[in-house]
Amino acid sequence: MYTLTPHSLSTAPDAFRLRRRSRPCRAAIATRPSTTSPHHTDDTPMKPTNVAIDDPTSLRSTWSQKAWVASGFVSILTPLAKSAVAAADSGSVFEPLLAAYAGYVLADLASGVFHWAVDNYGGPSTPVFGSQIEAFQGHHRWPWTITRREFANNLHPLARAVIFSVLPIEALLDVTEAGAAAHAFVGTCAGCVMLSQQFHAWAHEKARRVPRAVAALQAAGVLVSRQMHGAHHRPPYNINYCIVSGAWNGVLDEYKVFEAMEMILFFRFAVRPRSWSEPRPEWREEEEEEAEEAAAL
Amino acid sequence: MACTSLPKHPLTLLRAPINKSSPPSPPAFPSLSNASHSQFFGIKLSASSLPNPSHSPKRSMLVFAKVSEGNVPPSFTLKDQDGKNVSLSKFKGKPVVLYFYPADETPGCTKQACAFRDSYEKFKKAGAEVVGISGDDPSSHKAFAKKYRLPFTLLSDDGNKVRKQWGVPSDLFGTLPGRQTYVIDKNGVVRLVYNNQFQPEKHVDETLKLLQTL
Numbered sequence: 001m002y003t004l005t006p007h008s009l010s011t012a013p014d015a016f017r018l019r020r021r022s023r024p025c026r027a028a029i030a031t032r033p034s035t036t037s038p039h040h041t042d043d044t045p046m047k048p049t050n051v052a053i054d055d056p057t058s059l060r061s062t063w064s065q066k067a068w069v070a071s072g073f074v075s076i077l078t079p080l081a082k083s084a085v086a087a088a089d090s091g092s093v094f095e096p097l098l099a100a101y102a103g104y105v106l107a108d109l110a111s112g113v114f115h116w117a118v119d120n121y122g123g124p125s126t127p128v129f130g131s132q133i134e135a136f137q138g139h140h141r142w143p144w145t146i147t148r149r150e151f152a153n154n155l156h157p158l159a160r161a162v163i164f165s166v167l168p169i170e171a172l173l174d175v176t177e178a179g180a181a182a183h184a185f186v187g188t189c190a191g192c193v194m195l196s197q198q199f200h201a202w203a204h205e206k207a208r209r210v211p212r213a214v215a216a217l218q219a220a221g222v223l224v225s226r227q228m229h230g231a232h233h234r235p236p237y238n239i240n241y242c243i244v245s246g247a248w249n250g251v252l253d254e255y256k257v258f259e260a261m262e263m264i265l266f267f268r269f270a271v272r273p274r275s276w277s278e279p280r281p282e283w284r285e286e287e288e289e290e291a292e293e294a295a296a297l
Numbered sequence: 298m299a300c301t302s303l304p305k306h307p308l309t310l311l312r313a314p315i316n317k318s319s320p321p322s323p324p325a326f327p328s329l330s331n332a333s334h335s336q337f338f339g340i341k342l343s344a345s346s347l348p349n350p351s352h353s354p355k356r357s358m359l360v361f362a363k364v365s366e367g368n369v370p371p372s373f374t375l376k377d378q379d380g381k382n383v384s385l386s387k388f389k390g391k392p393v394v395l396y397f398y399p400a401d402e403t404p405g406c407t408k409q410a411c412a413f414r415d416s417y418e419k420f421k422k423a424g425a426e427v428v429g430i431s432g433d434d435p436s437s438h439k440a441f442a443k444k445y446r447l448p449f450t451l452l453s454d455d456g457n458k459v460r461k462q463w464g465v466p467s468d469l470f471g472t473l474p475g476r477q478t479y480v481i482d483k484n485g486v487v488r489l490v491y492n493n494q495f496q497p498e499k500h501v502d503e504t505l506k507l508l509q510t511l
Contacts, residue, residue, distance in 0.1 A: 238404075256495040259404060264472045266403065276404060 050142050050291055059145070061152035069152040072159030072194050075166040079173075079187035086180035099181035103189030105247065110189075111196045112242035112249070116258050119237055120273030121265075132157060140279070143233055144288045146201045147209075154197050162194045192244045200243045203229035221245060233285065238275035363464025364479065368487050373459045375430070375452040378438035383428075383452060389485050392425040392511055394504045396478040397454075397465045398497075401433045401441035405476065409497030414447050416501050423508040425480075426450075432457045432474070468494045476500070480507050 061069075087096045115136070124134045139146060146154065166186060173182050202214050203224050210218070218225040224246035232240035240249045241258065252258060262273045364370040374384045385393075396413070398406045413420070413427050420427050427449040433441070438451035454460055457474070465477045478500045480489040489507045493499050 259495065260469065260473075263399065263403060263405070264469060267399070267473060272402075276402070 050138070050145065050286075056148070059149045059153055061150040061156075065152040065156035068156040068159045068163070069194075072155070072162050075163045075170075076187050076191040076194060079166065079170055079183040080191070083180045083183035083187060086183065090180060092180070096180040096184035099185040100188040103185040103187070104192050104244070107189045107192030107196065108242045108244035108246065109248045109252075110193060111244050112252060115241040115243060116261075119241070120262065120275055121271060140233065140237060141284070141286055142288075142291060143204055143285065146197075147205050149201065151198070154201055155194060158194045158197050162190045166190045196244050199223050200229070203243065221247065235279050235284075236275045236277065237279075364487055364490070366487050366490055369485050370479070370481065370487055371462055373462075375454055375459065376435050377453075378435050378442050378451045380435050383450060385481075386485075388426050388428070388481075389483070391483050392423065392508060393481045394420060394425055394427045394478060394508075395430065395481060396428070396476075396500060396504075397430050397460055397463075397474070398476050399474040400431055401437045401451075405495065405497045406431070407445065409476070409500060410441070410447050411445055412498040412501045413449065414445065416505065417448050419505055420508070423505070423511075424483075425508055428452060430454050430459065432460070466492065478504055480504050480511075482511055 083096050083100075087093050118129060118133045118136045119140075122129055122133045124130045126133055152159075169186055170183075173186065202210050202218070203226050205226075207215065207226065214223065217223040222245055224243050228240060228246040228249065229243060238258070239253045240246065242248045242252070262276070265271055265273070370385070372385045374382050377383045385395075394413075396409065398409055400406060410429060413429070417427065429447075429449065429451045431438075431451070432454050434455070435453050438453060441447070442451055460474065463479075466475045467473060468475050473494065475492060476494045476497060477490065477492040479487050480491075482488050488511065489504065491500055491503045
């Protein structure tokens with residue numbers, strides 16, 4: 001039969017009840033590291049700071065960030081080059097192209113799952129992902145800040161993730177002498193994942209400032225559009241998580257896939273996702289003009 | 298036995314059809330083959346939820362039979378949101394819409410409770426009472442009812458005993474308590490069993506539809 005309801009959990013049931021009813025789960029941005037356990041809602045007291053206003057130099061790309069992104073491109077282009085060579089040798093392009101398309105499709109799904117996880121669980125003190133979780137929460141409050149970040153500044157965390165994922169996979173593919181399709185899949189998937197943050201930024205950019213080719217791709221549904229992603233930026237931020245093409249959003253939301261996963265996690269581990277509660281007033285989205293006026297005061 | 302016809306179009310395979318049980322089942326007694334079926338998005342998941350009868354301890358009540366249409370369900374006494382004991386027999390003489398839901402303050406359950414609240418007048422007009430049941434304790438129900446201004450009774454099924462006794466199936470391979478609603482007529486006989494985990498508002502439509510025919 002199904003597992004226990006949250007109230008039957010033997011570990012600190014009273015504390016759980018108190019946590020459940022005391023206040024809605026809220027995002028937290030720490031100005032100093034929190035010592036809270038990463039498995040529970042991070043209630044680190046927060047003082048949200050908008051770096052775009054308070055520290056604009058932090059939006060510029062540093063040399064190390066540029067180096068990471070450059071290395072990221074190398075790790076993406078290498079499998080693509082291998083794939084092109086192998087395809088030329090074998091004379092068959094259909095399989096690698098199909099594999100590349102599959103990589104692009106999977107990247108969209110992966111972006112949604114990652115986005116859902118960091119939007120809903122953990123906090124600034126979560127190992128490995130803490131800073132990303134913090135950044136995503138800040139992004140909900142000041143979504144326009146992403147458009148002010150320079151390219152490498154925006155992409156470098158994903159570049160790191162891609163490098164450390166692609167290197168072992170490519171090593172394995174080389175050892176097993178995998179064909180063009182495998183390399184095409186890896187290169188495209190990793191490439192779309194790394195560039196997803198740029199696609200994300202374009203989805204926040206004002207229409208007139210987006211390059212025409214990008215606008216065309218957004219209109220065609222190849223890249224996530226401003227309208228599609230805008231639907232995510234409404235409390236309680238529980239839909240349209242995918243940010244490569246957004247193609248998976250319809251299916252995932254219609255069949256309540258994320259809600260099902262949230263319910264399972266709730267009944268298994270007694271953890272409520274942030275999207276089950278309305279954001280607190282100090283976390284409501286602030287318009288660009290609003291933030292600048294507030295800073296001027 | 299729950300029966301369902303799976304629609305032919307692949308996309309609609311995932312839609313939850315109405316779960317209607319077949320005509321009255323035999324009197325309740327322990328049975329190895331009594332498996333619980335869950336209509337999760339129209340895909341039937343069967344999970345045997347019974348203990349092995351050869352290991353069963355002496356029980357004062359029969360817990361193995363699933364409540365289906367045509368049955369008279371076993372009575373129970375549970376605490377409501379004010380801590381008062383409420384028996385199912387209290388509602389005899391009028392139809393009851395008894396809905397089992399996973400937990401307070403979860404999105405689906407909130408939608409469902411609010412849907413019942415918004416249609417409460419229609420239920421009253423049909424002479425029916427609405428009662429929600431979950432494993433949460435009375436204080437959780439009280440807070441939930443207060444927050445969403447729920448005008449009906451919420452009962453605390455401590456340890457999910459009644460849920461198990463009535464054979465409410467679980468979803469997603471046992472990880473989620475199922476969302477199943479029973480409409481019991483004024484004579485205490487179950488007339489509809491409706492299961493739908495992820496379209497909670499449909500429970501209101503289906504039960505109202507049935508009530509119009511009573």
